[in-house]
């Protein structure tokens with residue numbers, strides 16, 4: 064849906080469709096304009112390999128239906144940043160749905176997304192206070208017992224000077240189809256440089272720098288209340304309300320291994336040494352400050368570095384935010400999906416972290432931001448997280464679009480600037496469009512019709528609604544129809560894609 068549809072119902076999801084019509088709507092569609100990009104060339108690939116990165120242009124509901132067999136249970140991580148439904152007008156896509164329509168819009172897509180996740184896979188939905196709580200209630204029913212966390216991302220750097228109690232954060236709702244496995248497999252966060260600076264080596268330990276941690280635990284456990292005598296001869300019992308952290312046998316083992324610290328004079332309370340060389344990082348929690356994962360302004364800077372002043376929207380996401388998510392719950396070569404991909408932050412970061420990716424975006428904002436960004440990533444662009452991960456470029460991705468039928472008229476209608484232009488489009492539609500069978504074309508063409516008296520925007524709306532929503536894109540079952548003149552290479556690619564259906 065684009066901003067032209069603002070405030071209306073989603074073009075085809077609230078029509079009453081017969082079973083057969085639904086089957087057509089969600090049947091596999093033909094991919095066209097297929098191009099593979101690598102560091103040396105662009106070419107038309109004959110097939111899709113299981114390792115190919117994919118960028119697809121089209122309505123994400125239809126694209127998800129095309130992917131549902133090929134990628135069933137193969138995706139490790141889905142991150143999405145959908146329209147927040149803020150009622151705002153500043154976006155080129157629709158951000159002003161009725162609430163129930165927005166929830167239906169999300170539900171249709173989330174149910175498909177759920178079936179793409181591998182065992183222990185997760186979905187992360189970035190959202191703000193407008194819909195977060197309604198979305199969470201709905202997601203609880205789509206992912207029964209799957210709620211993992213509500214991450215609070217501090218997206219701003221300072222309060223909005225024009226708005227008291229302005230929001231400082233977004234929610235990122237995290238769900239998994241196997242919460243226990245997901246949590247077990249979660250990675251630790253690497254230590255930050257300031258955390259590393261806390262490690263020192265006051266005793267010239269051959270194992271290198273270390274920090275000391277408490278050797279007590281809360282509560283009273285009879286066999287953890289023993290007396291400890293320090294090397295300097297001082298005797299200690301656990302403090303009031305606490306016990307030692309381990310049994311005496313474990314204490315003796317730690318002592319033997321030189322892992323206990325009693326202060327410089329050997330008379331301090333026992334503490335345990337944690338060596339930097341043995342540290343695998345820190346546990347994550349649900350508060351993500353902008354110091355750790357950046358903020359909206361940084362994301363905007365990254366976007367300006369990539370595209371100059373020509374910005375697709377004001378709130379792309381920062382690369383470090385996606386780096387945190389992807390690093391926490393995926394391994395190299397796992398597949399990451401974003402079906403509200405926008406300028407392609409998720410795909411670019413996946414690339415730089417050596418994850419396979421699928422990005423889906425419907426709108427071309429003058430230029431196709433995601434593929435253009437990924438071409439720069441192949442060339443080794445050095446913005447975002449590139450320097451930190453020593454990104455050198457390389458790799459490849461396959462770009463494909465759903466073969467437009469009525470969608471191409473919708474795109475033209477939406478872009479029309481005058482009645483004259485709209486009339487020309489309508490003339491072409493009469494030749495080639497698929498109209499809704501209930502539409503009375505005479506009422507649109509007749510000179511006396513009230514259609515002529517409508518405003519440009521109203522006419523656009525009527526024309527879009529006159530189209531058969533089932534024929535937005537060409538069905539794969541029609542690929543051999545000669546009227547569409549599909550080249551052999553395109554047929555081969557589609558065959559290789561859908562062959563994986565079996």
Ligand SMILES: C[S@@+](CC[C@H](N)C(=O)[O-])C[C@H]1O[C@@H](n2cnc3c(N)ncnc32)[C@H](O)[C@@H]1O
Pocket residue numbers: 064121122123124144145146156157376378379380381402403404405406407408409423424425426
């Ligand atoms: C907030 S933006 C995502 C920004 C992205 N995270 C980034 O960093 O660039 C949401 C995107 O979803 C796209 N979108 C909205 N509805 C869609 C649909 N039905 N199919 C495909 N894309 C859609 C919009 O065009 C928009 O680019």
